[in-house]
Every structure is written in C-alpha cells, then in structure tokens.
Amino acid sequence: xxxxxxxxxxxxxxxxxxxxxxxxxxxxxxxxxxxxxxxxxxxxxxxxxxxxxxxxxxxxxxxxxxxxxxxxxxxxxxxxxxxxxxxxxxxxxxxxxxxxxxxxxxxxxxxxxxxxxxxxxxxxxxxxxxxxxxxxxxxxxxxxxxxxxxxxxxxxxxxxxxxxxxxxxxxxxxxxxxxxxxxxxxxxxxxxxxxxxxxxxxxxxxxxxxxxxxxxxxxxxxxxxxxxxxxxxxxxxxxxxxxxxxxxxxxxxxxxxxxxxxxxxxxxxxxxxxxxxxxxxxxxxxxxxxxxxxxxxxxxxxxxxxxxxxxxxxxxxxxxxxxxxxxxxxxxxxxxxxxxxxxxxxxxxxxxxxxxxxxxxxxxxxxxxxxxxxxxxxxxxxxxxxxxxxxxxxxxxxxxxxxx
Numbered sequence: 402x403x404x405x406x407x408x409x410x411x412x413x414x415x416x417x418x419x420x421x422x423x424x425x426x427x428x429x430x431x432x433x434x435x436x437x438x439x440x441x442x443x444x445x446x447x448x449x450x451x452x453x454x455x456x457x458x459x460x461x462x463x464x465x466x467x468x469x470x471x472x473x474x475x476x477x478x479x480x481x482x483x484x485x486x487x488x489x490x491x492x493x494x495x496x497x498x499x500x501x502x503x504x505x506x507x508x509x510x511x512x513x514x515x516x517x518x519x520x521x522x523x524x525x526x527x528x529x530x531x532x533x534x535x536x537x538x539x540x541x542x543x544x545x546x547x548x549x550x551x552x553x554x555x556x557x558x559x560x561x562x563x564x565x566x567x568x569x570x571x572x573x574x575x576x577x578x579x580x581x582x583x584x585x586x587x588x589x590x591x592x593x594x595x596x597x598x599x600x601x602x603x604x605x606x607x608x609x610x611x612x613x614x615x616x617x618x619x620x621x622x623x624x625x626x627x628x629x630x631x632x633x634x635x636x637x638x639x640x641x642x643x644x645x646x647x648x649x650x651x652x653x654x655x656x657x658x659x660x661x662x663x664x665x666x667x668x669x670x671x672x673x674x675x676x677x678x679x680x681x682x683x684x685x686x687x688x689x690x691x692x693x694x695x696x697x698x699x700x701x702x703x704x705x706x707x708x709x710x711x712x713x714x715x716x717x718x719x720x721x722x723x724x725x726x727x728x729x730x731x732x733x734x735x736x737x738x739x740x741x742x743x744x745x746x747x748x749x750x751x752x753x754x755x756x757x758x759x760x761x762x763x764x765x766x767x768x769x770x771x772x773x774x775x776x777x778x779x780x781x782x783x784x785x786x787x788x789x790x791x792x793x794x795x796x797x798x799x800x801x802x803x804x805x
Contacts, residue, residue: 408508409459411511412455412507412508413455413507415503415507415511415514416451416452416454416455416503416504416507416514417448417451417452419451419503419514419515419518420447420448420450420451420452420500420503421444421447421448421451422518423447423451423496423499423500423518423521424442424443424444424445424446424447424448424500425443425444426521426522426525427443427447427493427496427525428443428444430525430526430528431443431493440493441476441479441493441497447496447497447500450472450497450500450501451500451501451503451504452504453468453472453501453504454468454469454500454501454502454503454504454505455503455504455507456504457504458504458505458507459504465504465505468501469498469501472497472498472501473498476494476497476498479493479494480494496521499517499521503517546588549584549588549700552700553577553581556577557574557577557578557581560572560573560574560577561573561574562574562575566708566712567712568712568715568716569708569711569712569715569748570711570715570748570749570750571707571711571744571747571748575653575747576704576707576708576711576747577704579653579703579707579740579743579747580700580703580704580707582649582652583649583703583739583743584700584703586612586645586648586649587612587613587614589612590609590610590612590613591609591613593609603622603625603630603631603634604630604633604634604637604680606618606621606622606634607622607633607634607635607636607637607638607641607676608634608637608638608641610622610634610638610641611637611638611639611640611641611642611644611645612641612645615638615639615641615642615772616737616768616771616772616775618634618635618638619635619638619639619772619775619776619791620775620779622634622635622638623635623775623776623777623778623779623780623784623787624779624780627780627783627784629679629680629786630679630680631784631787632679632776632784632786632787632790633675633676633677633678633679633680633787634676635772635776635784635787635790635791636672636675636676636679636787636790636791636794637672637673637676639672639769639772639791639794640668640669640671640672640673640676641669641672642765643665643666643668643669643672643765644665644669646661646665646742646761646765647661647662647665647666649739649742649743649746650742650746650761653743653746653747654746654747656754657745657746657754657757657758657761660754660755660758660805661758661761661762663804664762664798664801664804667797667801668794668797668798668801671794671797672790672794675790675793679786679790703737703739703740706737706740706741707740707743707744709740710733710740710741710744711744711748713729714726714729714741714744714745714748714750715748715750717729718750718751718752719751722751722752723752723753723756723759726750726752726756726757726760727756727759727760727763729760730759730760730761730763730764730767731763731764731766731767732767733764733767734763734764734765734766734767734768734769734770734771735767735768735770735771738764738765738767738768741764742761742764745757745760745761746761755805758805759802759805762798762799762801762802762805763799763802765798766795766796766798766799766802767795769791769792769794769795769798770791770792770795772791773787773788773791773792773795776788776791
C-alpha cells in the first residue's frame with residue numbers, strides 16, 4: 402500500500418514538474434519572437450492541462466479519452482481565433498495535447514515523460530537549425546529519408562519475429578532492425594559532415610568517415626594530395642571504426658561487446674596515437690562525401706548480404722567448425738564486414754562466444770589489410786605511412802585473437 406501511494410505521488414509530481422517546464426519552454430519560445438503570437442497561455446495553463454490528464458487517466462481510460470475530446474474542442478476554438486488573427490501555426494495545440502498525455506504515460510516508465518520533454522525542448526530550440534537543414538537538403542535526399550522512415554516504421558512491425566528463412570538462424574525482424582540501425586548511424590554521420598560541418602577539414606572527415614564507412618573514407622582520402630594529415634585521417638577513420646563496431650555489437654549482443662571492449666578500445670587508442678603523430682606534420686584541408694548512405698538500394702543490398710552471410714556462416718559452422726569460421730572471416734574481411742559481423746552477433750551458431758569474437762577480430766584485421774591496399778593503390782603507393790599504419794593495425798588486431 403505504501404509503495405502504491407509513493408508511486409502515485411511520484412507520478413503526480415513528475416506530471417506537474419514537466420508540464421510546468423513544458424509551458425515555461427513554450428513561453429520562452431513565444432516571447433523570443435519579434436511579434437508575440439496569439440497565445441492560449443503557457444506555464445500555469447500547461448500545468449493544469451497536465452494535471453487534468455493525470456486525474457482523468459487515474460479515473461478510467463474512457464474519462465481520459467472524453468477529456469481529450471473536450472480539450473480538443475477548446476483547442477479548435479483557440480485555433481479559429483488564431484486564424485482570425487492571421488496566425489495559422491498549430492505548435493501550441495500540439496504541445497498542449499502532448500502535455501495532456503503526460504498523465505497517461507506517467508505509470509509506463511519514469512523515462513518517458515523526461516524523454517518527451519527533452520524532445521519538445523530540442524525541437525523548439527532548434528527551429529533555425531532545422532529550417533536551415535531543410536533548405537539545404539535537396540529533394541532527392543528528403544524523399545529518400547522519407548521512404549526509409551516509412552520502411553522502418555511500417556514494415557518493421559509486420560515482419561515475422563520467428564526464424565522463417567531456410568538455413569538462417571535470424572528472424573526477418575532482427576535483420577531489418579540491423580539495416581535500420583546501421584543505416585541510421587551512417588546517415589547521422591553523413592548529415593553532420595555534409596550540412597553542419599561542411600567547412601571542416603580532413604580530420605573531421607576522417608573521424609565522421611569512421612562512423613559512416615572507414616573503407617569509403619580511405620578511398621576518398623587516398624585520392625587527395627599526399628600529406629601527413631591526410632594519412633593520419635585515414636588511420637583515425639579506422640580507429641573510429643573500432644568504436645562504431647563496438648556500439649553496434651553492444652546493441653545486439655552485450656555479452657560479445659563486453660568481451661571485445663578491451664581489445665577494441667586499445668586498438669582505438671593505438672590508432673589515435675598514430676594519428677596524433679602524423680597530424681603534427683601536415684596541413685588540414687576540406688573534403689566531403691557525396692553518396693547518401695540511406696539510398697534504398699543500399700539498404701536492400703545490406704539486407705541481402707546479411708541473409709547470405711548468415712546462411713553461409715550457418716553452413717560453415719555446422720560443417721567445418723571454428724577453423725572454417727576463421728577462414729570465412731578472413732575472406733569476408735575483403736568485402737563489407739558489417740552484414741557479416743551483425744549476423745554473427747545476432748545468430749545462433751554451433752560455436753562458442755570465444756570463437757565468434759575471434760571471427761570478428763579476424764574479419765576486422767582482414768578489412769584493415771584491404772584498406773591498406775586501397776590506400777596504396779589510390780595514392781599510387783605514395784601514402785606509405787598510411788599503408789604501414791593500417792597493416793600494423795591489422796597485425797595488432799590479429800594479435801588480439803590470441804587473448805581468446
């Protein structure tokens with residue numbers, strides 16, 4: 402009984418506090434305008450809206466829904482008055498409805514209301530940046546992003562959560578989650594580099610490129626004029642790749658991530674040390690990427706590769722065991738390693754976790770060798786320090802296999 406009373410009191414206080422803060426944030430947003438728009442109230446009004454939602458939700462779901470209908474009617478009257486004042490924005494109305502919903506979600510999780518509040522604050526505070534970004538983005542990228550959101554939001558929930566693909570021990574639901582996560586991380590890096598840090602130099606390109614694709618970054622930078630800082634940026638792209646892979650693995654398999662955290666952090670630090678050594682001997686310049694990682698063709702190719710890699714891995718582990726898996730990892734490293742690694746961390750194979758960790762390290766080492774070859778070929782073998790550094794990282798990565 403005491404626990405129930407405490408939870409009710411805690412939820413009620415959460416609703417009051419965040420309803421008040423939401424109204425306060427809206428007040429700051431409205432008064433920051435040159436011409437203050439027609440307003441329905443802010444701090445006190447929104448606090449009462451939050452309390453109303455909480456009280457009615459505590460009575461019953463029907464009471465809450467009736468309250469929402471009544472509130473919507475009042476908001477409709479408010480909007481009509483706004484139109485009469487030649488103001489058509491619905492921002493205040495949307496935030497009022499969000500605030501009303503605080504009561505209904507207060508007993509779901511203690512994180513929901515703060516998360517929604519932070520989202521509201523971020524959107525209100527970032528109006529200028531959001532508008533600038535939308536004006537800069539071309540129609541093709543906006544359409545691609547919209548299609549990707551539709552595929553993620555609509556297709557993902559209806560995909561089977563059971564293993565229905567022959568010889569693949571991963572459900573279509575998990576496969577598409579991997580596509581969404583990898584595509585989302587890569588797209589964030591791409592947008593950050595292209596629209597927010599477009600004037601930044603090669604160092605930033607190397608760091609963000611490690612999030613986007615360290616292999617693509619190596620190819621792009623290897624074509625630049627020979628300079629120590631360019632070579633250092635190639636190395637740091639691979640260093641960031643270790644952190645990126647660690648995050649991806651942790652999302653899908655925390656056990657394997659814990660086993661890899663020490664070698665991956667160590668390899669990142671080694672990459673950083675090499676980068677700092679080369680950075681002092683070069684001159685930073687500007688460069689960028691042109692391809693959008695959220696192109697639907699790329700997403701479907703990734704999903705196809707994921708299924709193929711999962712099927713091949715299942716076959717190899719069943720018939721050839723650990724040794725076969727290590728050989729496969731070395732071969733796969735000369736292609737795109739993301740689908741392979743994510744199939745390893747999500748699938749159910751007849752090998753130990755240690756064998757899976759070894760396979761991941763071998764694939765990464767092999768991929769570093771590929772990047773060393775790319776760096777040499779595209780620079781006509783003039784970027785000797787970058788080539789040597791990538792080979793060195795490959796050797797250190799293979800050395801980490803001995804730990805397991």
